[in-house]
Amino acid sequence: MTNKEHWLLLFEDKRFRSKSPTILSDGRNPFENDYGRLISSAPIRRLQDKTQVFPLDKNDYIRTRLTHSLEVSYIASSLGQSVEKFLVAEKEDISMHKSGCLSSLLRASGLVHDLGNPPFGHFGEIAIQDFFKKFFDEHPRIARKFSQQERADFENFDGNIQTFRILSKLYYFGDEYGYNLTYSTLATIVKYPSDSVTGNKGKQAKEIAQRKAGYFVTEEDKYKEINGYLQLNHRRHPATYLLEAADDIAYSAADIEDGVKQGIISIDEIEKIFTDNLKNNKDEVLNYIECLKQKYSSLRGKVNDSIIVQKIRILTQRIMISSTIETFISNYDTIMRGELEDELIMVSNARDVRKAYKEIQSKIFMYKSILKKEIAGREAILGLLNIFVNAALSDNFKADGDNTLECRLYHLVSASYRVVNEKYEQYENKLYCKLRLVVDFIAGMTDSYAVDLYQELKGIKL
Numbered sequence: 001m002t003n004k005e006h007w008l009l010l011f012e013d014k015r016f017r018s019k020s021p022t023i024l025s026d027g028r029n030p031f032e033n034d035y036g037r038l039i040s041s042a043p044i045r046r047l048q049d050k051t052q053v054f055p056l057d058k059n060d061y062i063r064t065r066l067t068h069s070l071e072v073s074y075i076a077s078s079l080g081q082s083v084e085k086f087l088v089a090e091k092e093d094i095s096m097h098k099s100g101c102l103s104s105l106l107r108a109s110g111l112v113h114d115l116g117n118p119p120f121g122h123f124g125e126i127a128i129q130d131f132f133k134k135f136f137d138e139h140p141r142i143a144r145k146f147s148q149q150e151r152a153d154f155e156n157f158d159g160n161i162q163t164f165r166i167l168s169k170l171y172y173f174g175d176e177y178g179y180n181l182t183y184s185t186l187a188t189i190v191k192y193p194s195d196s197v198t199g200n201k202g203k204q205a206k207e208i209a210q211r212k213a214g215y216f217v218t219e220e221d222k223y224k225e226i227n228g229y230l231q232l233n234h235r236r237h238p239a240t241y242l243l244e245a246a247d248d249i250a251y252s253a254a255d256i257e258d259g260v261k262q263g264i265i266s267i268d269e270i271e272k273i274f275t276d277n278l279k280n281n282k283d284e285v286l287n288y289i290e291c292l293k294q295k296y297s298s299l300r301g302k303v304n305d306s307i308i309v310q311k312i313r314i315l316t317q318r319i320m321i322s323s324t325i326e327t328f329i330s331n332y333d334t335i336m337r338g339e340l341e342d343e344l345i346m347v348s349n350a351r352d353v354r355k356a357y358k359e360i361q362s363k364i365f366m367y368k369s370i371l372k373k374e375i376a377g378r379e380a381i382l383g384l385l386n387i388f389v390n391a392a393l394s395d396n397f398k399a400d401g402d403n404t405l406e407c408r409l410y411h412l413v414s415a416s417y418r419v420v421n422e423k424y425e426q427y428e429n430k431l432y433c434k435l436r437l438v439v440d441f442i443a444g445m446t447d448s449y450a451v452d453l454y455q456e457l458k459g460i461k462l
Contacts, residue, residue: 002093003332003336004094006231006336007087007098008095009231010239011030011098011101011105011184012183012184013030013033013182014182014183014229015182016180016225017177017180029100029104030182031104031105031107031184031185032104033182034108034179034182034185035104035111037180037181038112038181041171041179043171043444044066044069044111044112045066046446047065047114047115048065048066048446049064049449050064050065050114050117050121050446050447065114065121068250068254069110069112069113069114070111071250071254072114072243072247072250072251073106073107073108073111074107074110075246075250076107076110076246076247077103077104077106078103078321079106079245079325079328080102080107080239081102081103082321082325083102083325083328084099084100084101084102084103086325086329091332102239105184105239106188106239106243109189109239110246112163112189113163113247114159115162115166116158116159116160116163116165116443117163117443118162118381118442118444118445119380119442119446119447119450119451120373120374120447120450123377124378124381125157127378127382128385128439128443129156129157130382131382131385132154132155136151142393142431148197149217150432152196152197152200153196153216153217154435156196156200156212156213157443158212158213160189160190160192161214161215161216163189164189164215165219165440167185167186168181168186169218169424170417170420170440172420175424176420176423176424183226184237184239186222186226187227187240189240189243190214190215191212191214191240191244192208192210192211192212192213192214193215193223193232193235194213195213195214195215195220198210199212199214200212206341208236208342209338216436217427218425218427218433218436235337235338235339238336238338241328241335241343242328242344244343244344245343245344245345248320248345248354249324250317252320252354252358252361253317255357255360255364256312256360256361256364257309257313258364259363261306264363264364267293267305267308267309270289270309271293274286274289276356277352277359278352278353278356279352280349280350281349284315284319285312285315288311288312292308293308319350320353320354323345323348323349324344324345324348326348327348328344331344331347376451377447377451379454380455381450383458384450385439385442388409388413388442391409391410392431392434392435393431396410397410399411399418414441417444421433
């Protein structure tokens, strides 16, 4: 299959069921249609109260998971436009009548790339992983009821995998197909197209597709159908590389902007870290910072430091965006085969900028107020898991479970999740399905709801 033929396949309006009729004048491509399905849904709105970096922050200028997702959506779309321009004009691999599809695909996938993240972000992921590692170790009789893959699904819980589950099944809109998105939108979300056993090998994995996992056992058949139809060969969708780069570009630069506004890190500290880490882009970035410091020297303070860091963000994001596009083009054939075994940004000329930002982020993440809220959030997640997992082990954890505590707890689970579990979850290990329902419920909570529910169930707050 040629690259041109592959793009035609990747841009098809292929879904698990036929989409609902639209008006005759609808001029949207399939991926704009996907975006429309997503933007008004409740899971998207819940991202407003999910942690990006600063948990439960009351300042309205600090980024949440929603504002981050909107930024990723825009950056991903702009990367798609630039790459598409090359593929239309230079390579002629995308025909004019398909122009706009790549940017629309990335716009939709950028919006939902973090949809499955639990409360308190990556700290919440670790809390869920730790809970189940301890749970299975302490309950060997229960652990024997789970296959290696089933157990790994819980012990290696990841928001990216949960995103695929939400999009393809868990969001209830009348059937078992979730949002019923195009195959390509679903495939772009899967950064690591492996199951929980084949994947999760970390950085020592030879293939980037096996560093983590991309789907739970309950959605394995759906992923295999997508993989086969789009002829991905269990490799990344080409757009996934651009989506990952957009995520890196958005959060690496944006986190320092929030850090300066919160008083966690100063312009001088940022300048020193850039000085120590930059190579390829050292002169351009440092000369620009020096010009900014001179320009605002008479008015240095919180407001003007905020202006300086915004301008630094804009410059460094431009460098990373430009380098990402160049790297995609220079590795085009390898990417089309899904065989580029590293992140685009880390093999680009902007890898030094990304490295510097990682060091800056490590300083921000260790700020005491963040640590305290993350630890409190961890306690809430672990507490909720303990309550609901123990209930799920009972035969009364069901809608008609008599007048029992387990039945009451079952009815606290979101109704839409219960409907999907009762009507559409066909997986044979029913205990696995019950624990999956618990994780669906807790991972779908906002930060505030998780803390409030935990306090209410423990009698701390009534």
